[in-house]
Amino acid sequence: MLVDLDYFYAQLEEKRNPSIKDKPVVVCVYSGRGEDSGAVATANYIAREYGVRSGIPIALAKKRLKESKDAVFLPMDREYYESVSDRIMGIFRVYADSFEQVGIDEAYLDVTQRVQGDFDEAKELACRIKNSVKEQEGLTFSVGVGPNKLIAKIAADSQKPDGLTVVRPEEVQVFLSPLPAGRIIGIGGKTAKRMEEMGINTVSDLANHDIQGLIETFGRVLGTYFHNASLGVDDSPVQERGEVESISRIATLKENTRDLDLIMEKANELCQDVYAKLVERGLTFKSVGIVVIMKDLTVHSRSKTFDTPMNQLDIVKRSAKELFEKFLNESTNEARRVGVRLSSLGKEEKIQKHITEFLGSSS
């Protein structure tokens, strides 16, 4: 089954301050540029009735909520959301044979063993988990129960908030066929549009489309995945996620610029932040990457990889500077936002320390 916490950030803000729960609530990421510069992270269902959605500019959300008068705009408080998420995930985990957290507000629970493959029992279990989280944290979430992760996810999406949708194996075909292809995870706006151009609108259109054609258009991995998904077939296991694979920070510049010094002023802060997180988790990095979002919102990235694991702040800063400098030489536009990313992460261990010391002392 898939569990998905309802309008998570906004629900937490309602919980923290119940007086706002009958008003439109919009949780915002302010960029620090101007009064309303930034984007919407999420909004409660009252705000959604006004057309407020994740990702739209805050100024646009304000315009859409102009006549509601009592709309509440709050800044995102990520640390708080993460701490509550950790507690709730701890509750979910107890009910699962195996557990896989996806993002801050979603998780897959394989409960096959403990309900002995019985979907009625799975439904009862879902109710018990709902009650438990309601009692302990005062929060609601939506559940999808299905024969695999793909179906569980779509089932959960089909009834929100506080939903509970069960799709039994014999119901999969009827459930899936009429849905828009975009309901399949991995088919976002861009892919949906390409499919539309191929005459694919519903999952049933996708199921009837030649698999070779899909592979030619979307590549082997995705083409095969889309074909199987259209038939409700998915054998990916519910498995615990390991260490994070990358640590990144991105921020909006005070003003658009292509001045390396101004960019590095901000970038050095970002380097320190990602480095602090790296040390906190006891990790090393092999790759340093930068990302630049230009004033026209196009996204560009560059990265460099070392032969051995690294663990020094200075390396991060110097690599970032080198990459920004190189990138500026290749572009003519002004930068609006810049980011720093560490990847190819590894655990800091004795052997790696020795290698670092050896290289450090011999050079």
Next chain:
DNA sequence: GTATGCTTTCGGC
């Protein structure tokens, strides 16, 4: 021909 690793882009939340 297959496996593996690196760079960049895509897109979910």
Next chain:
DNA sequence: TTACGGCCGAAAGCATAC
């Protein structure tokens, strides 16, 4: 009228190694 975040993982596309 326009307006525009900050993360993350996955995949394509390419190069290289065996």
